[in-house]
Amino acid sequence: QSALTQPASVSGSPGQSITISCTGSSSDVGGHNYVSWYQQHPGKPPKLMIYDVSNRPSGVSNRFSGSKSGNTASLTISGLQPEDEADYYCSSYTSGRFPFVVFGGGTKLTVL
C-alpha cells in the first residue's frame, strides 16, 4: 500500500488531454511543495517530468504540466501523443512520523 494514491490507469486518444491525480495528506502533498512526477517506459528507468509541483526540467515538453490543490497533486498531459503511453509516478517529501520521501503506486497511461 503506497503512501500516495494514484488511479491505476487512465486513457485518452491522441490530441486529447488527460489528468493523473496523486492524493496524499497534510504531511506530504498538502503540506509542502516538494511534489515530483516521473515517467517510466517499459524496461527503462523513471524520468523526471515535473518537480516542485509545477516546474519542468529542461528538455521536457511543455505539454506536461503540474498543479496542486489541497492534498491532491495533478499531472496534466495535453495534446496526447503515442509516445506518452507509459507509467507515471508521483513523489513527495513527507514530514510525517518518519520524514523523507514517499511514492505513489503509479498510473498506467494508455493512448488509444
Next chain:
Amino acid sequence: QLQLQESGPGLLKPSETLSLTCTISGGSISSSSYNWGWTRQSPGKGLEWIASISYSGATYYNPSLESRVTISVDTSKNQFSLRLSSVTATDTAIYYCVRQIHDGSVPDWFDPWGQGTLVTVSS
C-alpha cells in the same frame, strides 16, 4: 552529463547480504547540493525509496528497511554503495541508484536515475 551505473550480484540466496555499488561519471559526488540514494521496484510493482546519503555522510533510511540497510559513500572512487542484509524473496527487485536534489534539509526530486540492476533472491 551526469550518469549513474549500478553494479553488483544479480542472484542471491535467502539470508544473504545484498551489496550494490553506484559509480558516478560526468560529475562529482562531493557536492553539497545533492544527496545520493537508492530506490527499488519489485517486478510489476511501484517504486520504493530505500535510503539516501549526503556528500558529508549524513544518512537517511526508509523506516521499513532501516534495520537491514546501510548506505555509504567513497568520495575517492566517486561511488556510493548499498548493503541490505538478510534478504528474502520479497527483496527481489530492480534497484536504481539516483541523485537527489535537496532544498536545505528537505529532500526533493530524483534526477538522474541509473539504468537499474535486477536482483533476484532465490534458493
